[in-house]
Amino acid sequence: MIESTPPGTRFPLDSSRDPDIGANSLQNYQLTPNPLFSLVVKESPDGRKHAELLLEKNLDREKQRNHHLILTAVDGGDPVRSGTAQIKIDVTDANDNPPLFTKEIYKIRLLENLPEGSLAFQVKATDSDEGTNADITYCFSHIANSARQTFSLDPKTGDVKITGPLDYEDVKYYEATVEGKDGGGLSAHAKVHIDIIDVNDNAPSLTLLPILNPVPEDSVPSTVIAVINVRDRDSGDNGEVTCNVDGDLPFRLAVSPLQYRAVAAGAAVHHGGEEAAERCSQPRPLRPGSLGRSSSRLIRSLAVSAAGRAASGHAVRSRAAARRGGRRERTAAEPESGTGTGAGGGATV
Numbered sequence: 001m002i003e004s005t006p007p008g009t010r011f012p013l014d015s016s017r018d019p020d021i022g023a024n025s026l027q028n029y030q031l032t033p034n035p036l037f038s039l040v041v042k043e044s045p046d047g048r049k050h051a052e053l054l055l056e057k058n059l060d061r062e063k064q065r066n067h068h069l070i071l072t073a074v075d076g077g078d079p080v081r082s083g084t085a086q087i088k089i090d091v092t093d094a095n096d097n098p099p100l101f102t103k104e105i106y107k108i109r110l111l112e113n114l115p116e117g118s119l120a121f122q123v124k125a126t127d128s129d130e131g132t133n134a135d136i137t138y139c140f141s142h143i144a145n146s147a148r149q150t151f152s153l154d155p156k157t158g159d160v161k162i163t164g165p166l167d168y169e170d171v172k173y174y175e176a177t178v179e180g181k182d183g184g185g186l187s188a189h190a191k192v193h194i195d196i197i198d199v200n201d202n203a204p205s206l207t208l209l210p211i212l213n214p215v216p217e218d219s220v221p222s223t224v225i226a227v228i229n230v231r232d233r234d235s236g237d238n239g240e241v242t243c244n245v246d247g248d249l250p251f252r253l254a255v256s257p258l259q260y261r262a263v264a265a266g267a268a269v270h271h272g273g274e275e276a277a278e279r280c281s282q283p284r285p286l287r288p289g290s291l292g293r294s295s296s297r298l299i300r301s302l303a304v305s306a307a308g309r310a311a312s313g314h315a316v317r318s319r320a321a322a323r324r325g326g327r328r329e330r331t332a333a334e335p336e337s338g339t340g341t342g343a344g345g346g347a348t349v
């Protein structure tokens, strides 16, 4: 008996036989009490009685997959004689349950450095029917084209794998709807919200805009000589940057929102070329084991002019070096001898 059988359906039972006649013949049927089934006894014109099993309520295979009833046939004799028959009802499955996802919304967080091919998460639905009625296949029923190239959903296992590059700096959030459909055509849906988590995968980048080039040697302290823009595409601690200037130089970095300025320091600027490696690094790793990233840039344009010397001086070291046939350049660690002007040092960071 299929579980979708509607209440009110009747099932004729084989008639019992009693060779006696009159009151000693079959008088009635009885059924063990059962909330789902009852007995209807009909009498045909020849006086024979027939029993029918009547389904009173909906069957539910998922609650009870079989029922045992006992039919008793009683005669009218004295003593009363009876016979019994076992009625065994197997309830076969109907597809009356849609799949049910384990969550209405799958909230997923993925590090942006997860490699392609790795398992991101799994969606799962259950179905209390059996056989193909409980056989679920999964698919994305709604997903942006960009996300479709980034994630794949295994139709059988519900495994979601990464099939394209993740990049927090590019896309921070994905949204999709998954569908689970059983073999009988019933379906269910669940939302998927994917947050991409930032990883420190970008080093700071520096751009240098010289304001004074060359720098007159009589520049007063705090004269802005260059503007350094610093940018780190990461977020939070991963995008936090500090800058410093290597070496003992008459310049210091002054911070203004979103940019650093190289300014003449308190001591007088002395003439001669100066070269400094300016470094920007991230102050602290986000997690143990995740190293901060740094970048540095050799500043060659903070040249200082000296009276009576070629104005361009040491302005762009590479060009000057090329002109001089690669002669070794003096560095900040080798103060020019015999100039006698200004006081070195005093550069602060």
Ligand SMILES: [Ca+2]
Pocket: 095, 096, 097, 098, 099, 127, 128, 129, 133, 134, 182, 184, 186
């Ligand atoms: Ca089902």
Ligand SMILES: [Ca+2]
Pocket: 003, 061, 062, 093, 094, 095, 096, 097, 128, 129, 130
């Ligand atoms: Ca079912």
Ligand SMILES: [Ca+2]
Pocket: 200, 201, 202, 203, 204, 232, 233, 234, 238, 239, 240, 282, 293
């Ligand atoms: Ca960074």
Ligand SMILES: [Ca+2]
Pocket: 112, 168, 169, 198, 199, 200, 201, 202, 233, 234, 235, 238
């Ligand atoms: Ca990042």
